[in-house]
Amino acid sequence: MSGTRLAAGLLGLLIIQATAPCAPTLTNPGFESGTMSGWTSYGVVWNSVTFYADITAAEGFRFAEFDQENTSPLRTGIYQQAPGATGGVTYRLLVQTNVRWSGPQSVRSSWVRVGVDPWGGTDPNSANVVWSPERSSTLSEQGRWIPMSVAAMARSATVTVFAELQADTGSGTAAGCFDDFDITAGVTRAECLSFDAPLIKEVYRDGLNDLQLMDYDTDGDLDVIIPCGAETKVLLYRNNGLGVMTYTGSIDTGGICERLAFADFDQDGFTDMAVSTEDDEILCYPGDGSWFGTPVATDTPRRPMGMVVGFFDADAYPDIAVACWDDDKLAWYTGDGDLSFTQVSEQGVSNEPHMLVSGLIDGDSIPDLALVSRGGPTLRTYNGWPTSPYFYYMDSTTPGMSACGVQLTDLDEDGDNDIIMGNWGAPWDPLERVHVLEGTGSWQLDDTPTTYYLPETMGPEDVLAGDFNFDGHEDIAVACSIGHSVSVLLGTGDGAIPARYDFPIDPAFLSALVRKGDVDGDGLEDIVVLGKAARHFAVLRNAAPLAASPEGWLKTGWNLVSVPHETEDMAVGVVLDRLVPPNVLDNAVFGYDSGSGYSVYPGGFGGFEVGRGYWLYLSEGGRAVAYGPGTLTTKSVLLSQGWSLVGHPQDNPVLLSDCEVRNGMQTKPFDDAVAAGWVEGVVYGYDGGYFTVRTSGGDDAYLRPWRGYWMLSSVPGLTLYVPAL
Numbered sequence: 001m002s003g004t005r006l007a008a009g010l011l012g013l014l015i016i017q018a019t020a021p022c023a024p025t026l027t028n029p030g031f032e033s034g035t036m037s038g039w040t041s042y043g044v045v046w047n048s049v050t051f052y053a054d055i056t057a058a059e060g061f062r063f064a065e066f067d068q069e070n071t072s073p074l075r076t077g078i079y080q081q082a083p084g085a086t087g088g089v090t091y092r093l094l095v096q097t098n099v100r101w102s103g104p105q106s107v108r109s110s111w112v113r114v115g116v117d118p119w120g121g122t123d124p125n126s127a128n129v130v131w132s133p134e135r136s137s138t139l140s141e142q143g144r145w146i147p148m149s150v151a152a153m154a155r156s157a158t159v160t161v162f163a164e165l166q167a168d169t170g171s172g173t174a175a176g177c178f179d180d181f182d183i184t185a186g187v188t189r190a191e192c193l194s195f196d197a198p199l200i201k202e203v204y205r206d207g208l209n210d211l212q213l214m215d216y217d218t219d220g221d222l223d224v225i226i227p228c229g230a231e232t233k234v235l236l237y238r239n240n241g242l243g244v245m246t247y248t249g250s251i252d253t254g255g256i257c258e259r260l261a262f263a264d265f266d267q268d269g270f271t272d273m274a275v276s277t278e279d280d281e282i283l284c285y286p287g288d289g290s291w292f293g294t295p296v297a298t299d300t301p302r303r304p305m306g307m308v309v310g311f312f313d314a315d316a317y318p319d320i321a322v323a324c325w326d327d328d329k330l331a332w333y334t335g336d337g338d339l340s341f342t343q344v345s346e347q348g349v350s351n352e353p354h355m356l357v358s359g360l361i362d363g364d365s366i367p368d369l370a371l372v373s374r375g376g377p378t379l380r381t382y383n384g385w386p387t388s389p390y391f392y393y394m395d396s397t398t399p400g401m402s403a404c405g406v407q408l409t410d411l412d413e414d415g416d417n418d419i420i421m422g423n424w425g426a427p428w429d430p431l432e433r434v435h436v437l438e439g440t441g442s443w444q445l446d447d448t449p450t451t452y453y454l455p456e457t458m459g460p461e462d463v464l465a466g467d468f469n470f471d472g473h474e475d476i477a478v479a480c481s482i483g484h485s486v487s488v489l490l491g492t493g494d495g496a497i498p499a500r501y502d503f504p505i506d507p508a509f510l511s512a513l514v515r516k517g518d519v520d521g522d523g524l525e526d527i528v529v530l531g532k533a534a535r536h537f538a539v540l541r542n543a544a545p546l547a548a549s550p551e552g553w554l555k556t557g558w559n560l561v562s563v564p565h566e567t568e569d570m571a572v573g574v575v576l577d578r579l580v581p582p583n584v585l586d587n588a589v590f591g592y593d594s595g596s597g598y599s600v601y602p603g604g605f606g607g608f609e610v611g612r613g614y615w616l617y618l619s620e621g622g623r624a625v626a627y628g629p630g631t632l633t634t635k636s637v638l639l640s641q642g643w644s645l646v647g648h649p650q651d652n653p654v655l656l657s658d659c660e661v662r663n664g665m666q667t668k669p670f671d672d673a674v675a676a677g678w679v680e681g682v683v684y685g686y687d688g689g690y691f692t693v694r695t696s697g698g699d700d701a702y703l704r705p706w707r708g709y710w711m712l713s714s715v716p717g718l719t720l721y722v723p724a725l
Contacts (some may be wrong), residue, residue, distance in 0.1 A: 013399045023091065023185040024082035024159055030180050031062045036078070042124060043076025044068065058096035058179040067175035068167060074110075074174055077164030082183060085154040087655060087702070091116070092151040092184045094498070095160050096134065098144065098177035101167070109138045110167040110174040112488045114148050120158035129162060129590035133501050137410035144453075145179065148497045152156070153652070159183075159226075164705035193488060195471045196528065198505045198538040199362045201237065201245050206230040210679050211530040211537055213517040214271065218289040222517045222539060224528060227257035227275060234260070234275060243519040243541045245527060251292055255279035259307040265319035265339050272339065276322060284339040296339035301346060306356030312390040313344075323353035323371055330356075330371060330382070332390055338625055347387030349374025350396075360417050362394070363441035370419060379403065379421065383443060399435040399449040400421075405514075406617055409465035409474045412495030416441040421449075422460035424476055431456045434478055434489065452476075452497050458483035466516040466525045468542060479511035479529055486511060486529055486540060505529065505538045509542040554579070556621040560708035561646020562688035563608045567626050568608040579622045590615040594640035611707025612644040613639040624706065626651075634723050636662075639679070642715040646709055653702040656683065657695040660721040667721070671695055679720075682713035 027038030031048040039046070049065045050057070057063045063132030066076055085091065099112045115124070115131040123129075132150040134631065152159070161183070165176030207229030221239040228235050232253050237245035248432055257280035265272045270287040275295075277283060280302050281633035285292035313319060324331065330349045333341035350373035361368040366384035369391055373380070377396035382389060405422040412418065416439030423433040426453040435449035454460060459482030468475045473493040480487055485504045488498045512532035519526045524542035531537060554561065563575055571588055579585070589601035591614050608614065635649035648654065648680075661673035674681040683693040685707055691699040693709065703709065704721065711720070 003428065015700055022084055022086075023183045024080050024084040024154075026161070026181055026235055027078060029055075029182065030060045031064050034062065035096070036064065038215075039064070039078045039080050040122070041076070042079050046076070046078050052175060052177060053100070055100075055177055058098075060180075062165075063098075063177050063179035065177045065589045066173065070445065074167040075164065076166075077124060077162055078178070079160055079162045080181075081121060081158050081160045083158050085120075085159045086185075087154050087156060087653070088495070089652065090151055090153045091159060092149055094147055094149045094162055094180075094182045094184065096145045096159075096179040097148045097163070098146070098179075099135065100175045102173040102175075103603060106343045110165065110176075112148070112163070112165050112178075114150050115162040115164070116150055116152040117160040117162070118152040118155040120156045120160050123490060124162055124164065129160075131162075133503075134166075135500075135502075140186075145177075146158040146500075148273065149499050152471050153224045154476060157321065161524070167330075170489075181319070186510075193490065193499075193501050194543045195503055195540040196543045198503075198529075198540050199243060200506055200509070200536050200538045201243075203235065203535045203537065205230070205235070205535060207256070208530055208532050208535065208537075210255065210259045211513050211515055211528065212262065213515050213519070213528060214262045214273075216271070216273075216287065216291070218270075221521070222519050225260060225273070226530070226537065227253070227260055229256040229258065231277070232256055232277075234556055239519055241521060243539045244536075245539065251284055251285065255281075258303070258305055261307050261309045261320065263309045265318050265335055266337055267316060274307065274309070275322060276300070276582075277304050280304070280324075282307070282320060282322070282333070282341065284341075286339060297342040298343075300324060300343075301329045301331055304331075305354040306371065308356045308358045308369070310358045312384070313366070313523055314318065314386065316679075319390075321356060321358070321369060323349070323356045323373075325352050325354055328353065328373075330369075330391075345391075347393065348601060349373060349380060350377055354403070356405050357406055357408055360712070361408065361419075361439065362443050363416055363439075365470055370406050370408060372403050372421065374402075379406065379419065379437075380443070381419075381445060384589045394443050395445045397437065397445045397447040399437060399447070402431070403435070404460070405462035405464075407463050407465050408474075409437060410439070411465070411474055411476075411491055412438065413473070413493045414439070418495075419445070419478055420463045424459050424461050424481070430530055432460065434460055434463060434476060436495070438495070444665075450495070452481065452489055452500075454478065454483070454487050454500070454502075458485070458487065460487070461511065462513045464514045464516055466526075468516075468525050468527070470524060471476050476509065477514050477516065477527055479514040481510040481533075484509045484511065486514060486527055503540060505531070505535070505540075509536055509538060554616065554618055554621050554624055554706075555688060556618055557688065559616045560613060560645075561616050561624070561706055562613045562649070562708040563610055563626055564647070564649060564651050564705040565626055568661060570609070572601050572607060575608055576616075576624055577624065579618060582620050583618050583622070588617045592645040594642065594644065603609075611647050611649045613637065613647045615708075621672050634721055637720045637722070639711060639713040639718040639720055641713055644711050644713060646720065648703040648705055648707050648709070648722065650703075650724055651705055654722055655695075655701055656703055657701070658695055658723055659703070660719065662719040663715055673718075678713065678715045684710040693716070 095129040101110045111134040130152040167174035214359045223236040233250040238248045259276045261274040273285045282298045284294035301324035303326040304322035305325040317337045331346035352374035355372040368383040381394045403421040407420040408417045418436040434452045458480035460478045462479040464477045471721040473491045476489040478487040504601040509531040510533040513530040526542040534645045
């Protein structure tokens with residue numbers, strides 16, 4: 001093509017709603033036939049049964065079951081090929097699972113997982129199989145059906161579903177049960193939640209009492225700040241923009257520091273830092289956009305362990321509330337605008353208060369407080385009031401006597417915030433429960449919590465709400481100290497928790513606090529965990545592959561790219577914000593128009609257009625993200641006579657053979673348009689070298705998100721229609 005004049009098309013839009021793809025068909029998905037018909041076993045033979053021990057079917061009357069005693073190691077499972085898939089469509093497999101182990105409680109080494117081979121293969125050892133995280137046998141889940149799910153994008157007309165049981169030791173009986181296999185079409189790939197391997201940072205210090213994410217150097221990236229009580233310092237770690245944290249220095253507090261809070265307390269445009277210390281004071285350090293200056297001290301009751309910032313008195317200056325461990329008191333302070341605070345009131349509370357959060361509880365639009373104490377009642381709530389003393393005691397309950405973390409969020413999306421608590425237990429009797437108190441929109445708390453179980457003896461210390469799989473519903477992240485991990489309970493918007501994912505960090509990592517934030521700039525909520533006793537913190541970067549926010553992995557050198565859907569801001573610098581620095585985008589992004597030829601960013605254009613292709617030169621490769629969901633309508637791209645530089649305006653791969661071409665009032669399938677001489681049957685892409693896309697016989701058969709393509713047309717005024725999937 002080097003001697004050919006190239007041209008690019010314009011974007012058009014045909015408002016036609018896409019037809020939802022059908023789901024692949026499974027035979028005997030609930031094993032109600034009384035046999036294993038449709039299923040193939042590997043390892044050993046499975047059976048369709050009506051009961052095993054105290055387990056009955058999750059749905060209907062039968063389920064698949066296998067058990068074996070004193071055999072090590074054990075790996076066995078079942079699979080079935082399911083026809084009727086559409087290539088490029090993402091499917092979710094949901095399976096009810098039950099796993100148990102009858103050996104010693106100290107050796108509980110059996111687990112189950114489910115998987116999908118998007119190519120339709122039957123080998124469970126194939127690298128093509130997409131597996132869910134493993135779920136272990138636990139005492140609390142014995143005999144209980146737990147849903148597990150996994151999602152994958154189909155690569156052929158058949159997908160294969162797997163369910164597997166494994167065990168590592170032979171000193172007991174391992175048993176696995178599966179029921180109610182279900183495949184759903186067209187779901188986002190975000191339902192398969194995943195995080196990159198943890199980036200563990202050694203702190204080499206004891207007494208790590210808190211961790212907060214805050215952009216202290218105003219470079220646009222969230223940094224990590226940790227109060228270190230053993231050295232009476234606050235430690236600062238700078239983010240390189242990819243979630244990699246580097247120690248940059250410390251700030252001396254003069255006393256054992258406990259908690260951090262950030263706000264622009266003096267309203268000068270820079271974020272300031274408040275630190276509570278065991279010298280019974282709040283130190284407020286002024287920020288200047290790069291570091292923190294000399295603090296202003298405010299006295300408090302003894303040992304302020306919990307601290308929260310809010311606008312309690314409705315003026316322009318942020319205020320602070322503290323929960324004081326040694327004096328068993330809750331105190332409120334109004335900000336004076338000069339980094340100092342004036343105490344308004346204090347109240348006696350339960351023994352050893354240590355965790356405090358602010359949010360709407362009673363539905364009156366005035367912020368309330370929730371306080372967790374070691375002594376009972378575990379939870380106390382305080383109603384926000386528009387005048388001094390600004391809060392008064394509202395209600396109390398004891399959903400878990402050893403609660404460590406507390407969070408407010410509307411888990412069931414009824415308009416009222418719910419209260420989430422982690423129930424840690426004691427060192428000699430660790431627990432595995434997360435309690436949810438449903439919000440009532442009134443002063444009265446629901447004292448009959450819904451309880452969600454984690455694996456045995458996980459020790460949930462802290463809880464956090466966030467949309468970690470980007471589906472629009474709040475999830476729960478749990479820091480598990482004894483489990484050395486983070487568990488994420490996926491929410492569905494109705495209060496249900498259909499799936500749980502466990503992410504191990506390190507055997508020596510005692511997860512104590514969990515925080516969230518987009519530390520690598522990809523638009524997803526990442527997780528940062530403090531390992532208090534282990535002197536570590538870990539960054540878990542969200543790697544959920546999203547159909548609603550597709551990512552483009554770009555290489556060093558030349559890339560032929562196209563943004564797959566319209567976003568809120570299509571400016572080149574916004575869409576490619578993850579790529580700078582060290583890349584320089586000025587004069588490195590090229591568009592092409594058949595009438596005017598090449599144009600260069602930023603002088604020739606300022607933003608991307610969906611449906612157009614662009615050349616992009618990078619000195620260092622990286623990832624681009626289209627923030628926010630795209631539309632589900634068929635997209636169209638105008639083709640110029642001759643060469644057009646076009647893009648794939650969809651979030652999922654589309655077969656070239658499924659596209660159509662319109663010439664005036666006449667529309668033909670792509671192959672028929674080729675036969676009619678309208679377009680060339682070969683489409684060219686570039687990935688470090690040219691490759692071809694054909695309906696058959698080419699290097700690829702799909703048009704793919706983030707790809708730009710050269711397309712040759714012999715007829716002016718054609719339109720290429722790309723169906724939505």
